Amino acid sequence: MRLIILKELAAMPDGRCNESILADAVYACGHNPSRDxxxxxxxKLGELGAARVTTIGSILVAQITEAGVDHCLRRTKIEGIRQPRLGA
Incomplete structure (x- = not known):
């Protein structure tokens, strides 16, 4: 799920999404996690340095970091996040 979330963030024009949009992306890939x-x-992506996480009201908003982009592009590897497949 972490890689799915990271890829979704990378696909956004400003590199950020709220948890509702991320939930839809995770669900579209066959996962159905609780909100918690x-x-x-x-x-966890925030702890790993792949995203910056903020809370606006009661909603989490994540923004991909340079380290997260580098991981998506296979320039570096962040332990705890599955590595993307080549060409994916």
């Missing part, structure tokens, strides 16, 4: 599980994964 999704929030845990988003916060």
């Amino acid at each position: 599980v999704l929030r845990t994964q988003i916060n």
